[in-house]
Amino acid sequence: MLLEQHESDFESIKHVAAYLRKSQSMGDKDEDLLKHKSVIEEVCESRGWSYVLYEEVVTGDTIEGRPKMLELLSDVERSQYDAIFCFDIDRLGRGGGGDREKIGITLQHSDTYLITANPYKIYDLNNENDDQAYDMQSFMGRFEYKMIKKRFKAGKRIGLRLGRWVNAQAPHGYTYNRKLKQLEVDEEKRPIIRKIVEHALEGMTLADIAWELNKKHIPSPRNKKWAPITISRMLKSQVYLGHIVGNKSEGNRKRVATSSSKPFKYLPEDKWVIVKNCHEPLITEEEYDLLMKRFSNRPKRIYNNKIHSFTGLITCGKCNKNMTMKRFGNGKLGVAKCECGNRGGDIELVEKAVIDTVEALRDNLNNIQIDDVEKQKKNMLNKKLDDLIQDCDKQDLAIERIEEAFENGLYDIQKTRKKTEERQQEKWKLEKEIRNIRKQLTSVDSFDSKERITAIDKFISDIENEDSGEIKNKIYKDILNNIVWTRDNEKRVSVKVNFL
Ligand SMILES: [Zn+2]
Numbered sequence: 398m399l400l401e402q403h404e405s406d407f408e409s410i411k412h413v414a415a416y417l418r419k420s421q422s423m424g425d426k427d428e429d430l431l432k433h434k435s436v437i438e439e440v441c442e443s444r445g446w447s448y449v450l451y452e453e454v455v456t457g458d459t460i461e462g463r464p465k466m467l468e469l470l471s472d473v474e475r476s477q478y479d480a481i482f483c484f485d486i487d488r489l490g491r492g493g494g495g496d497r498e499k500i501g502i503t504l505q506h507s508d509t510y511l512i513t514a515n516p517y518k519i520y521d522l523n524n525e526n527d528d529q530a531y532d533m534q535s536f537m538g539r540f541e542y543k544m545i546k547k548r549f550k551a552g553k554r555i556g557l558r559l560g561r562w563v564n565a566q567a568p569h570g571y572t573y574n575r576k577l578k579q580l581e582v583d584e585e586k587r588p589i590i591r592k593i594v595e596h597a598l599e600g601m602t603l604a605d606i607a608w609e610l611n612k613k614h615i616p617s618p619r620n621k622k623w624a625p626i627t628i629s630r631m632l633k634s635q636v637y638l639g640h641i642v643g644n645k646s647e648g649n650r651k652r653v654a655t656s657s658s659k660p661f662k663y664l665p666e667d668k669w670v671i672v673k674n675c676h677e678p679l680i681t682e683e684e685y686d687l688l689m690k691r692f693s694n695r696p697k698r699i700y701n702n703k704i705h706s707f708t709g710l711i712t713c714g715k716c717n718k719n720m721t722m723k724r725f726g727n728g729k730l731g732v733a734k735c736e737c738g739n740r741g742g743d744i745e746l747v748e749k750a751v752i753d754t755v756e757a758l759r760d761n762l763n764n765i766q767i768d769d770v771e772k773q774k775k776n777m778l779n780k781k782l783d784d785l786i787q788d789c790d791k792q793d794l795a796i797e798r799i800e801e802a803f804e805n806g807l808y809d810i811q812k813t814r815k816k817t818e819e820r821q822q823e824k825w826k827l828e829k830e831i832r833n834i835r836k837q838l839t840s841v842d843s844f845d846s847k848e849r850i851t852a853i854d855k856f857i858s859d860i861e862n863e864d865s866g867e868i869k870n871k872i873y874k875d876i877l878n879n880i881v882w883t884r885d886n887e888k889r890v891s892v893k894v895n896f897l
Pocket of ligand 1: 736
């Protein structure tokens with residue numbers, strides 16, 4: 398179809414405009430763009446062409462949404478360049494036909510060539526053959542893209558109906574089995590989820606459940622401290638019943654203003670698709686119903702007079718039992734005497750000890766730098782993990798494309814098998830790395846010092862501005878594990894404060 402090209406035909410090319418663009422839909426990353434750039438630069442240098450870079454920062458679907466392309470076209474109109482050079486023809490755009498024609502006509506009118514690196518080809522759109530090839534290429538690009546997009550979406554929907562897990566991340570307490578494409582209970586986390594459910598059924602408040610977990614240094618799903626909202630979201634999620642809920646939203650969250658895709662929105666519950674019994678449940682239907690009843694019946698806000706600021710927090714330094722609080726004859730609150738004989742005393746001693754310790758801790762944290770190293774390590778690992786997961790998804794997409802090529806008769810069965818196998822091998826390698834990094838991530842300390850300092854500042858101001866004993870109790874439980882009280886005689890009181 399294409400006529401053979403002769404370099405000599407294009408001797409007039411001296412100065413080119415290099416156009417670079419990441420294609421979001423193809424999952425391009427910064428590295429891909431760098432690769433494109435270096436390929437283009439290499440070709441330019443080897444041919445002795447001078448070049449100017451037009452690098453698109455935003456990636457709109459249509460050329461109207463791409464400022465660099467608009468700038469380039471107006472420069473081309475003024476015949477500033479001998480050619481536009483892009484990595485492949487898809488870079489110019491996949492928007493409606495109008496865009497493609499606009500670029501084509503601009504190139505024709507200004508006698509500007511078009512060069513692609515992949516495959517390496519120079520188009521002269523005033524030459525009929527080249528013009529046809531250009532049309533064909535850009536049509537193929539758009540067609541292929543639409544097909545992939547459609548297939549990807551259909552795959553997700555069909556997968557959902559088959560009870561396959563189709564979201565990016567497995568919910569806390571589960572792992573994703575890539576081969577079976579479904580969720581499996583994470584045996585390490587099973588007891589944690591069960592404990593949460595049991596506590597909630599016993600009537601513990603969400604804040605107290607969070608406190609219990611933080612006291613045991615059990616990291617939250619995001620490897621941080623547990624918050625009541627995280628627990629309520631978990632208990633309300635039907636995933637733990639063994640169901641998969643899909644179609645909760647439509648459109649693309651990352652949509653750019655000029656894009657032609659649907660705007661993002663959440664869908665009402667009656668539009669959701671719920672597929673039951675897809676994986677092992679961690680919460681039974683009966684438990685779930687009880688929990689939901691509890692959530693909906695929860696009273697607005699009643700103050701519990703039995704809860705004082707340090708209720709549940711004071712431990713006896715002699716026998717390790719929990720010490721209670723009581724009101725003394727003078728009306729003042731204090732620590733009640735322990736069964737073991739450890740004497741109680743004024744609550745102000747505890748309050749002062751807590752504030753003193755907290756302030757000392759704050760000063761200490763300011764001097765600690767070591768956590769930054771940990772944080773950097775964590776960030777690096779997280780970034781690596783994201784990249785690996787994306788790479789893994791790319792392999793999946795590639796396998797789909799190979800199968801598509803087979804269906805369309807482009808590949809024979811041998812070629813299809815060979816190519817699929819290669820991708821599969823690559824995928825397994827990536828999956829192994831992902832497991833490795835997940836392991837490393839859990840060993841990195843989950844609380845860093847900056848987080849702690851912010852929490853401490855908030856704590857101090859909250860305590861100073863609060864009168865209710867019950868609320869103070871909640872605030873203390875945000876950062877304290879317990880307070881150990883020991884009193885030998887009238888004068889010697891020791892108060893030790895332990896943080897979460
Ligand atoms: Zn005691």
